[in-house]
Amino acid sequence: MADDETRGALESLLMSRSLGDRELMEASEAAPDYRILPDVTVLKIGGQSLIDRGRAAVYPLVEELVSIKRSHPILIGTGGGTRARHAYSLAAELGLPTGVLTDVGVAVAGQNATMLGHLMARHGVPVVGGSAMGALPLYLAECGAAIFSGMPPYDMWQRVPTEGVIPPYRTDAGCYLIAEVYGAKNMIFVKDEDGLYTANPKTNPDAELIREITVDELIAMDLPDLIIERPVLELMRRARHAKSVQIINGLRPGLISRALQGEHVGTIISAA
Amino acid sequence: MTKTPSDLSFATKDVPSALMRQTLLDRDLVRAVDRPVVRLLPWLNIVAIGGRSIIDRGRDALEPIVEVLRGELGTHRMLILTGAGIRGRHVLGVGLDLGLPTGVLAGLISTEAEQNGHLLAALLAEDGVSYLSHTTVAHQLSIHLAGAPAAVSNAFPPYELYELPPEIGKIPPHRSDTGAFLLADAYGAARTIYVKDVDGVMTHDPAGPGPGEPELIERISVDDLRAMDLPSLPIDSLVLELMTRAKHQKEIQIVNGLEPENIARALRGEPVGTIIHV
Numbered sequence: 001m002a003d004d005e006t007r008g009a010l011e012s013l014l015m016s017r018s019l020g021d022r023e024l025m026e027a028s029e030a031a032p033d034y035r036i037l038p039d040v041t042v043l044k045i046g047g048q049s050l051i052d053r054g055r056a057a058v059y060p061l062v063e064e065l066v067s068i069k070r071s072h073p074i075l076i077g078t079g080g081g082t083r084a085r086h087a088y089s090l091a092a093e094l095g096l097p098t099g100v101l102t103d104v105g106v107a108v109a110g111q112n113a114t115m116l117g118h119l120m121a122r123h124g125v126p127v128v129g130g131s132a133m134g135a136l137p138l139y140l141a142e143c144g145a146a147i148f149s150g151m152p153p154y155d156m157w158q159r160v161p162t163e164g165v166i167p168p169y170r171t172d173a174g175c176y177l178i179a180e181v182y183g184a185k186n187m188i189f190v191k192d193e194d195g196l197y198t199a200n201p202k203t204n205p206d207a208e209l210i211r212e213i214t215v216d217e218l219i220a221m222d223l224p225d226l227i228i229e230r231p232v233l234e235l236m237r238r239a240r241h242a243k244s245v246q247i248i249n250g251l252r253p254g255l256i257s258r259a260l261q262g263e264h265v266g267t268i269i270s271a272a
Numbered sequence: 273m274t275k276t277p278s279d280l281s282f283a284t285k286d287v288p289s290a291l292m293r294q295t296l297l298d299r300d301l302v303r304a305v306d307r308p309v310v311r312l313l314p315w316l317n318i319v320a321i322g323g324r325s326i327i328d329r330g331r332d333a334l335e336p337i338v339e340v341l342r343g344e345l346g347t348h349r350m351l352i353l354t355g356a357g358i359r360g361r362h363v364l365g366v367g368l369d370l371g372l373p374t375g376v377l378a379g380l381i382s383t384e385a386e387q388n389g390h391l392l393a394a395l396l397a398e399d400g401v402s403y404l405s406h407t408t409v410a411h412q413l414s415i416h417l418a419g420a421p422a423a424v425s426n427a428f429p430p431y432e433l434y435e436l437p438p439e440i441g442k443i444p445p446h447r448s449d450t451g452a453f454l455l456a457d458a459y460g461a462a463r464t465i466y467v468k469d470v471d472g473v474m475t476h477d478p479a480g481p482g483p484g485e486p487e488l489i490e491r492i493s494v495d496d497l498r499a500m501d502l503p504s505l506p507i508d509s510l511v512l513e514l515m516t517r518a519k520h521q522k523e524i525q526i527v528n529g530l531e532p533e534n535i536a537r538a539l540r541g542e543p544v545g546t547i548i549h550v
Contacts, residue, residue, distance in 0.1 A: 015361055
């Protein structure tokens with residue numbers, strides 16, 4: 001059987017070659033892709049864009065999340081926001097390396113997860129992280145939602161950027177990687193703009209909304225600023241599951257529910 | 273236009289900083305906070321022991337290495353990191369067959385590197401050397417190396433579920449060589465020594481075709497090495513890519529651990545094996 005042959009070839013390469021061997025990497029391509037949590041949607045809730053706005057933005061958001069979690073299981077990742085920016089700026093000024101900044105980022109996104117967790121506690125929604133991720137399926141089955149700190153736990157092992165020390169993989173990347181590894185149904189970034197613009201709409205009045213775009217087109221445009229971390233685009237090119245993401249405006253009530261029902265209400269970025 | 277009360281109530285509660293209200297993605301704005309990065313542990317020596325190349329060989333290879341390491345305790349402060357080896361390959365094979373994603377595979381293979389670390393640390397326990405978890409290495413390495421001559425940990429980076437998907441296939445790309453390098457660079461370590469079962473980088477593969485006897489390359493730049501486009505290297509090529517961006521680790525050294533005295537010589541700064549530099 002061809003399947004057995006492929007498997008035999010892969011196993012013999014695994015035992016004999018270096019793990020960076022091209023033939024081995026290509027053979028691993030043939031392995032099946034199993035979606036671990038195929039019904040779940042990962043939602044990333046912005047730190048600066050939403051949580052830093054306090055009650056006015058967060059209470060309605062919590063209400064909406066609670067109303068949809070029974071019909072659509074959701075995994076809620078949190079961003080960092082203004083405190084992360086303060087700490088990054090302080091740490092960079094002190095000459096500290098990217099690894100130290102990463103750790104600070106984890107803590108700030110963790111505070112946002114804690115706050116959201118307390119607001120959603122009465123609805124049974126837990127905050128998870130680290131080894132507690134193992135109990136995720138139970139939480140999702142029991143109450144339809146769980147909250148996690150969006151920052152990837154790379155700690156002192158975070159890759160350094162080409163310039164400067166700001167961690168290149170932050171909460172957008174962390175949430176995206178969770179969607180990818182669990183084979184989630186959707187990845188939705190909830191921010192405070194209607195989607196991706198040709199420039200930062202907060203500082204540039206001529207910025208135009210882009211409703212739909214491919215990763216390759218977006219990389220080719222080489223925009224000076226972006227609403228989503230650049231490394232996410234590169235990750236999307238390599239994704240096996242999360243091949244499209246939607247960016248929506250969390251200040252407009254009802255959009256999260258509509259996006260979960262498959263509606264196009266913000267910007268959809270897809271891997272070509 | 274005057275702001276409505278609802279606009280005001282939506283206002284972000286900002287902490288003033290040079291990066292306030294930024295997306296952190298505008299290259300020009302972020303440049304404002306660029307400073308030279310300090311070396312946190314300039315006296316640290318990272319010694320990465322290969323899983324497949326050294327530890328899987330068992331007692332014959334490991335006992336002499338442990339003897340040499342023991343002899344260097346007290347002279348050079350070391351963090352000894354271990355790779356995964358053959359059991360890592362096995363668990364990757366099972367996981368791939370089950371259709372599990374790269375992030376899960378990364379956690380599985382990393383466990384094997386950790387086990388190798390526990391074995392090695394046990395052999396040096398009587399000398400005050402212990403195994404440290406990733407969290408301890410990231411946060412308390414300083415006190416551990418102030419109180420002990422060396423420590424052992426897992427060379428894999430703690431990426432696990434958050435491992436980045438590779439360009440081709442599904443094998444986790446951030447493995448022990450890369451983890452050791454990223455950590456060395458973050459700490460601004462004095463040197464990164466990779467202990468393998470070959471003398472270093474050879475001009476061509478001893479087992480493959482090539483003109484005459486392969487020769488050891490003693491010193492080579494990343495660019496020159498990449499230009500040679502050798503079919504295989506004793507370290508992961510991702511390390512070379514990361515070296516070009518590194519803040520401190522502009523040099524790495526590969527030595528043959530089957531002649532363990534090489535490790536002591538490399539710790540003393542001797543140009544043994546192959547040195548790859550930026």
